[in-house]
Each structure stands twice: as C-alpha cells, then as structure tokens.
Amino acid sequence: MNTFQSVDDLNNKVAVIIGGSGAVGFATAKRLASLGATCVLVGRNAIEKSVEQINQLPAGKHFCLNASIIDSESLVAAAKEVELRLGRCDILVNSAGFTKPVPAANLDALTDDLIDDILKTNFRGVFASIRAFQVLLKANRDGLIVNVSSIAGFTGVGSNLAYVAAKASLDIVSDSLAKVLAPDIRVLCVSPGVVDSAFVPGRGDDFNDKTAATTPLKRIGTPDDVASAIEACATRLRFSTGTRIVVDGGRHL
Numbered sequence: 001m002n003t004f005q006s007v008d009d010l011n012n013k014v015a016v017i018i019g020g021s022g023a024v025g026f027a028t029a030k031r032l033a034s035l036g037a038t039c040v041l042v043g044r045n046a047i048e049k050s051v052e053q054i055n056q057l058p059a060g061k062h063f064c065l066n067a068s069i070i071d072s073e074s075l076v077a078a079a080k081e082v083e084l085r086l087g088r089c090d091i092l093v094n095s096a097g098f099t100k101p102v103p104a105a106n107l108d109a110l111t112d113d114l115i116d117d118i119l120k121t122n123f124r125g126v127f128a129s130i131r132a133f134q135v136l137l138k139a140n141r142d143g144l145i146v147n148v149s150s151i152a153g154f155t156g157v158g159s160n161l162a163y164v165a166a167k168a169s170l171d172i173v174s175d176s177l178a179k180v181l182a183p184d185i186r187v188l189c190v191s192p193g194v195v196d197s198a199f200v201p202g203r204g205d206d207f208n209d210k211t212a213a214t215t216p217l218k219r220i221g222t223p224d225d226v227a228s229a230i231e232a233c234a235t236r237l238r239f240s241t242g243t244r245i246v247v248d249g250g251r252h253l
Helices: 023-034 046-054 072-086 112-139 161-181 205-213 223-234
Strands: 014-018 038-043 063-066 091-094 143-148 185-192 243-247
Touching (some): 014 072, 014 112, 023 091, 023 223, 046 063, 072 112, 091 112, 112 161, 112 185, 143 161, 143 223, 161 185, 161 243, 185 223, 223 243
Parallel strands (some): 014 038, 014 091
C-alpha cells in the first residue's frame, strides 16, 4: 500500500499565527489553510479584526483569539485555549511587531521609552509566545516555529536602531532555540526587506518606488512573498532549522 504523503499536505496540522490579522500574518494563514491547516489568528482585538478574515479562508475550524504579544499571561491563556479547542499546535508563526521610523543619526529621537517598546514587542514578545506554546509544539515531535525577522538584523539598516537590535537579537536567539528545542521543534527565521504594507508608519508610494529602483529585482516585497517563504518552511524545507530565509529581492546586497 502506498503510504507516501506529499510534503505540501498540511491536513490535520494546526498553525497558530501571532499577528494573524496583519498583512503578512493573514497572507500566511491563506497559504497554510489552502494546504489543509487549521489556522488560529492571534492578536490584540483579533476577534473584532479577524472574523471577516476567517470567512475568507477555506472551510475549516479556523478561529481568532485575543492576546497581546507584550502580555505573557494572555499568550499562556491563548495556548491553553488552542489546546482545549484543537488539542495540538504544530506550527507557530510570529509575525506581530511594531516600529517607528527614526533616522539612525538622530540619537535623541530614539528615546528610552521607544527603545523599550520596540524591544518588548519585537524580541521579548516573540520569546514569550514561544515559551507559551513550546509544550504543545513538542507534543507531536514535529513542531515548527517561524519567526518573521528582517534583513535589518544583519545589515544594521532599518526603521530605527532599536528595531535593528531587536531583530538581531531575534536571529541569534532563534539559532540558540533551534539547538535546544531539537529534534522535536524546528526554528527558522524569515527575513524580509521592505514589504508593501502599513507596518512602518509614514512610508508611502514615494518610499516604495525609490526602494524598488535600488533593489536588484526592481520591486519591493509583498506580504505574499513573505508568506510563501513561511509556507516553504512548513513544507519543502523540513530538514532545515537554525537558519534564515532572506526574502528581499537582493536588497541586502
């Protein structure tokens, strides 16, 4: 009897997407759900924001949960709710984040409060979500964590220096987690360049056009470009852990 299962088959898998109502998070949900995964969209006010998005996914047991990445107790509660309702978590995608443009040379504008907010959201919050879901991810001995990082983490160029620091920290801690959580959980980073979304306040068509002109592939990324890489982590890249997948059109070169 043929027992072969396609690597693209995510039937019976549960994907929890932190920041699931955002552009990258929802693009990821659409891709994973189309392959059979049940998707849980998690975020602040997620139930209010995401009900319409859930209705755009293929029929299934998808649902939304309210939790804040800077509130560890709410993440623990979300993990318990996923276990109660679905009994498992196979894929954790960390796509939530926050930033604010501050020129690198303007040290005074990068205040202590802004530094704390950015590190709390983009680094501590990601770690907290992994901590909350680790037991569920380990249970089936085939867990996957995908952290949405940024080329800022290794180029040193980004929306501000605190964001650069947060993403660099996320990259190196992801490598460490890939060691300590193996073999039951794989850990990967997907590192976009500029993406056509509302993530960075104040960036519009002028910025995007200028960036596209100086990028080797002559365009900026789309949320689906990033989601496609996350999909690959869950399907085609099953022997990969502790590394980054760069999705930037050559921007870092």
